[in-house]
Amino acid sequence: MEVQQFYYDNKVVKNFLYATMFWGIIGMSVGLLLAFMFLFPNVTDGIAWLSFGRLRPLHTNAVIFAFVGNAIFAGVYYSTQRLLKARMFSDFLSKFNFWGWQLIIVAAAITLPLGYTTSKEYAELEWPIDIAIALVWVAFGVNLIGTMIKRRQRHLYVAIWFYAGTFVTVAVLHIFNSLELPVSALKSYSVYAGVQDALVQWWYGHNAVAFFLTTPFLGLMYYFVPKAANRPVYSYKLSIVHFWSLIFIYIWAGPHHLLYSSLPDWAQNLGVAFSIMLIAPSWGGMINGLLTLRGAWDKVRTDPTLKFMVVAITGYGMATFEGPMLSLKNVNAIAHFSDWIIAHVHVGALAWNGFMTFGMIYWLAPKMFKTKLYSNGLANFHFWIGTLGIILYALPMYVAGFLQALMWKEFNPDGTLVYGNFLETVTEIIPMYWMRAIGGSMYIIGALVMVYNIVLTIKSGVKVEDELAEAAPLTRVSKKRTAGETFHTWLERKPIQLTILATVAILIGGIIQIIPTIMVKSNIPTITSVKPYTPLELEGRDLYIREGCVGCHSQMVRPFRSEVERYGEYAKAGEFVYDHPFLWGSKRTGPDLLRVGGKYSDNWHLNHMYDPQSTSSGSIMPAYQWLVRDKHDRSDVQAKMEAMVSLGVPYSKKDIANANATMAKQAEKIEKNLYADPDFAKNYEEDKKYAAENGEDFVEMRDREIVSLIAYLQRLGTDIKVKETGELISENK
């Protein structure tokens, strides 16, 4: 038989490996900085671009898309070529994929700290970057499918299906969740509003976890675990069931992020049911991974790669058991908005993604550079300090989450809240935040040791950028040979058909959930007293988005006695119809803000933003002094209102024409309110006088950012509060 010679592209794999380590350290370090900001809230005092709200999305994006993303590409580019016995389809696309992805990461690292964000979790990047992501992702997909077509291996191994499934699903998710209407170069509004935006966002958010952090890594598991253990996967049949049931079921489970919210009940319950079902494929996959080591457990004692992978798969098992449990409404009532979720995601990120990546790196580096790992001892040190780091991170966060959630719900016999002041529940868990920061530090030390170990390994090896290989080309499949072939055997040699079927499998769940919520009016009862934001409030809302307030403050009062008692009337779907994007949030490091309007005076808000500890002693909220100092550029307001009109918000032509006048009037009123505080009046007048005497520019209070933000905060939740004595007017009730 004719044997063809060809070269594997190792250079692109190597580049992705370097990028994985580099961005891994960056992403984790930002996380560590954030962990310390819980302990020293003003450690980056006064520097807007280093504030908590702006860095949190940088941390999540860096870890998910930069660290894990590059690890996916490294592993996929390495294993795909070998599983298909072919060089990647196009060197240009490989390079485009690599450099395009790094450019996107750099763009994210610049724009997120500067406050350019859509505020939708893990989809914070603004529209031009969204387009770039789509382009690079398609390049990756074309490269992957092209390689599948020109392969020399007849059958597509299960890892390849996971890669193909990842490609199509992430493309679909990214495109539909990022539908937004641009207002300017780096500002856009989500086309969906309120409840619908929430459903689409968490359909995306949940499946970002499923199809970016899980399916590609399962593909890597199915390749690298058999490789490292030198034996085939425990059950290939199980892996077939695993693949199809996982991608089919996963896509339905998104609404479990919105339990007890204003999402229609049927959608919530559908999400719960499918989340529970997910245990089956997830654990099937975990068991398949672990049992691949049957008869090779002795190797786990000595081989660092296997050690990391065993902990990774165990972490996967733990997180995928916990996930369905958290989707039960009674458990979710406690865990949601608390640090329990932080613990849950970090078991997934640190153990499953992190340790699988580390294991892969320890296996790949010596292999690709034709050498031995520089130090097994250092790798073992990394393993132990990393494992202890995970435990020390996760355990305190579980305790913190549980403790705080129970404190939120604790009642006195007379029916008042025991911990009526939210802050009391925060100060109680500060020791846990300390332990978390220590656990995180240990994990990073381990990662740094790995980088050192790998650098020395690479130095001792030789660079082989194009690795020679040979294999026979595929012959045409004759009719005779396929007689009696089963459907799946046929499918396994048909990459395009396989990809299309996987797409169909993932579209079903999305369509069944999303179409009724978007299309059927009765799902979102309208409330006549709910009106669009005034121009100034709209601008204030954009500041709220820019500063990432949603990272710590929810706007979703759940229908619990404890929450109604603490925050006020529970949230109604109809209240959010003009919210492009929705700002429900997913974590309460601070209290919910849905009903904060009218709760405090304008002066309180100003003082609180300037120095949170002065109004709330012991608060861990950082100061936002630049909001109080800086002039607010509101020149886009008419363009913003017009964009809102295209999205269905009922501003009249007159509203838009008069926007500047309306805005100035409301701002002046707030400035006047602020004068109610003699301290403010005195200080402000002194500042003004000082500026005049020294010939400095002086920004009038009414023109500053804080005024817009106060306007927005004072509006929050008041549309239905106005009618406290009367009944809610709901058209569809």
Next chain:
Amino acid sequence: MFKFVKGYMETIDGVATYPMLSLLIFFLFFVVLFLWVITASKEHIKEVSNIPLENDNHNQSKE
């Protein structure tokens, strides 16, 4: 523009078939899936599961 996001349908005619249809799709999906797996031949499964373990550089396809 984007009215499709806002223009709700007042009703879907025969909405009750919707959950029924969903359940049916779901059920059939798994029936077909398990049929596939059960009917897959042993030799084929063995061959495919060994793909990652073949020597990376000198591959003789077993066709």
